[in-house]
Amino acid sequence: MAPEDRRVVLRAEGLSYAYEAPLFRGVSLALGEGEALALLGPSGSGKTTLLHLLAGLLPLQEGEVYWEGLPIRGLSEAALARRRLGFLGLVLQHHFLMPELTALENVLLPGYLAGRVDRARGEALLERVGLFHRAGAFPLALSGGERQRVAVARALYLRPRLVLADEPTASLDRRMAREVFGLLLALAREEGAALLVATHDETLVQDLPKLRL
Numbered sequence: 001m002a003p004e005d006r007r008v009v010l011r012a013e014g015l016s017y018a019y020e021a022p023l024f025r026g027v028s029l030a031l032g033e034g035e036a037l038a039l040l041g042p043s044g045s046g047k048t049t050l051l052h053l054l055a056g057l058l059p060l061q062e063g064e065v066y067w068e069g070l071p072i073r074g075l076s077e078a079a080l081a082r083r084r085l086g087f088l089g090l091v092l093q094h095h096f097l098m099p100e101l102t103a104l105e106n107v108l109l110p111g112y113l114a115g116r117v118d119r120a121r122g123e124a125l126l127e128r129v130g131l132f133h134r135a136g137a138f139p140l141a142l143s144g145g146e147r148q149r150v151a152v153a154r155a156l157y158l159r160p161r162l163v164l165a166d167e168p169t170a171s172l173d174r175r176m177a178r179e180v181f182g183l184l185l186a187l188a189r190e191e192g193a194a195l196l197v198a199t200h201d202e203t204l205v206q207d208l209p210k211l212r213l
């Protein structure tokens with residue numbers, strides 16, 4: 001690994017993707033420690049597809065993705081899953097919380113998968129997103145904004161180097177969208193995680209560098 005790659009958390013070179021027809025061509029990007037980048041584009045432009053390629057959830061067609069300098073092409077599903085655990089946090093449009101687990105248990109869930117359960121860390125994150133008092137609540141009893149805040153806390157729990165967020169506030173009203181978005185940005189910055197966030201709402205990302213599809 002070249003020294004300059006150590007601080008580049010995520011790099012993509014010449015990504016092209018087609019389903020039946022070409023979707024995007026030659027997309028390249030680089031994200032350093034603690035940097036944030038907004039991914040913009042109209043509905044159907046391929047934002048979700050690009051995030052899935054960067055997350056190693058969809059096989060690459062053309063181009064390469066590097067996680068901290070390591071090319072992910074050719075890694076097995078098992079190797080990808082193992083590396084993803086400590087490297088990547090995901091926040092999706094739908095919260096994907098487990099309904100049978102409490103808010104705190106949902107935050108701790110990646111810890112169970114990684115064999116690193118730290119209740120105090122989970123509680124501190126819940127407190128940071130303003131939900132310590134809801135730690136024992138089940139997702140059904142939470143508002144949409146509260147669920148997304150739990151999802152943000154869960155994504156940061158394992159101290160990922162990279163957070164990928166796909167329209168994390170699309171299901172929320174304006175005020176709540178601003179609040180959740182602000183928390184996501186602040187938490188990623190505090191934790192030193194690189195953040196790539198796809199959104200169709202330019203007003204949320206005025207201050208961020210932008211990549212347009």
Ligand SMILES: Nc1ncnc2c1ncn2[C@@H]1O[C@H](COP(=O)(O)OP(=O)(O)OP(=O)(O)O)[C@@H](O)[C@H]1O
Pocket residue numbers: 019020023041042043044045046047048049050200
């Ligand atoms: N598995 C698939 N098979 C075929 N076409 C697909 C598949 N997944 C997505 N597409 C098509 O690729 C295009 C891009 O989809 P994608 O979800 O990546 O875009 P997007 O920019 O995230 O859109 P949105 O903002 O509406 O979520 C769409 O036209 C979609 O119908």
